[in-house]
Amino acid sequence: MTTPTRNIAIVGAGAMGAMYAAHFARAGFDIRFVANGQRATRLEGGIRVNNESIDIPVVRTDAPLDWVADLVIFAVKDCHLETAVTEALPVITDETIVLSVLNGLDSEARIAALLGNTATVLLCIALAMDAERLGDEVRFRQAGKLVFGEARNDEPTSQVLAVQEALTTAGLAWETPVDMMGAMWWKFMVNVGINQASAILDAPYGAFQAAGHPRDFMMALIDEVMAVAQAEGIALGTEELERWNEVLAGQPAEGRTSMHQDVLAGRPTEVSLFGGQVVALGKKHGIATPVSQSVVWILDR
Numbered sequence: 001m002t003t004p005t006r007n008i009a010i011v012g013a014g015a016m017g018a019m020y021a022a023h024f025a026r027a028g029f030d031i032r033f034v035a036n037g038q039r040a041t042r043l044e045g046g047i048r049v050n051n052e053s054i055d056i057p058v059v060r061t062d063a064p065l066d067w068v069a070d071l072v073i074f075a076v077k078d079c080h081l082e083t084a085v086t087e088a089l090p091v092i093t094d095e096t097i098v099l100s101v102l103n104g105l106d107s108e109a110r111i112a113a114l115l116g117n118t119a120t121v122l123l124c125i126a127l128a129m130d131a132e133r134l135g136d137e138v139r140f141r142q143a144g145k146l147v148f149g150e151a152r153n154d155e156p157t158s159q160v161l162a163v164q165e166a167l168t169t170a171g172l173a174w175e176t177p178v179d180m181m182g183a184m185w186w187k188f189m190v191n192v193g194i195n196q197a198s199a200i201l202d203a204p205y206g207a208f209q210a211a212g213h214p215r216d217f218m219m220a221l222i223d224e225v226m227a228v229a230q231a232e233g234i235a236l237g238t239e240e241l242e243r244w245n246e247v248l249a250g251q252p253a254e255g256r257t258s259m260h261q262d263v264l265a266g267r268p269t270e271v272s273l274f275g276g277q278v279v280a281l282g283k284k285h286g287i288a289t290p291v292s293q294s295v296v297w298i299l300d301r
Contacts, residue, residue: 005166009034009059009069009091011084013043015131015258016101017075018138020172021056022049027170034072034088036062048137061090068093071166072119074100074111078270081107085114092119097159099148101126103191103258104273105184120159123180124148125187128247130255141252145173147187149180185225185234190244192274193222195259196295199269202260206253220291224278231285263299271299 010021011034024031033043035058046055059065069091076084081102092098096119100107112121129144146167149160153176156164160176167174177183194208197218201207207214222244226236262269275295282289 005070005097005162006030007068007070008032008166009072009088011035011072011074011088012076012080013039013047014075014077015133015138015140015261016126016129017073018047018049018133019129019131019140019143020073020075020101020170021047022052022054022138023143023170023172024166025054025056029166029170032057032059032067032069034059034061034091036060036087050139051137059091061087065090067091069096071097071099071163074098074102074107076102077268078102078104078107078273079268081110082114085111089115094118096120097122097163099124099146099163101146103187103195103270105188105277122148122160122163123151123184125184127187128250130252132256132261143172145175147175147177147180147183149176151181153178153180182234185229185232185236186240186243188274188277189222189225189229189236189240190247192225192278192292193218193244194248195257196221196271196274196299198257199259199263200295200298202263204253204260205248205251205255205257209248209251209253217291221275221278221295224282224287224289224292227287228278228281228285228289231287232281269299271296276300 007030008024009032010017013033021031033056035043040058040060043058046053072088074084098119098121100111108121108123125147127145130142131140156176164174201214203214208218229236259269275292278292279289
């Protein structure tokens, strides 16, 4: 029997955080944002998601509180992760379950280290959502799917089952694969390819759905991920590419990746998590990664 997951904290109220918060709020969960300072003040006015105003309480952890979370979802940019974990500490107990929807391969390990191995930190990736912040409002057409679990899920743990139940109640699609590490690397491959290519070319998903130079650029980046993955003992091949093609074909042609949105908004990108990590792994294994290195030179400025 799983323990009910009712108290849910979202750390990060950007496009993804607001989208997930709206789902949990509509389903009747005790959903709260965790924030301090000016961010908390801004959030206390509520959020707007798909033309609907939603009032979600804000937990200020720099003041005394009497509320703790059953589930914490980190939805911040990588550069803000350490601060976010520190702010969230007061609502986290040994019984709390943690999900990170950050990109990259190592956010869960970093969170676990910062928490001192308190709480259960599950592996997680977010797929096929198209949430976007437009001014003071977040809009999305598809919420996508959360893929999460332990590194291996031959038999899901009680914590995994509890999150599955919460997501189902909130109307959020989910999947728990047996090999979660393989799923993490698949998402990394996808991000390295489509996020970086779209950011550099200022191109929406549609530019990569048919043959042409944009798609060739994306595939060159993916080829380098597959090479370093093999050296790391991770098999990425034809099956994984076919799966990505199916997901890509289902994306709205005019939709934009998160990194493309960052470039358009003048925000720092996560190129260090993508191209930077491919370059580092290439050096580790003596594998040339010229396309990823060029991307780092272009975007890391």
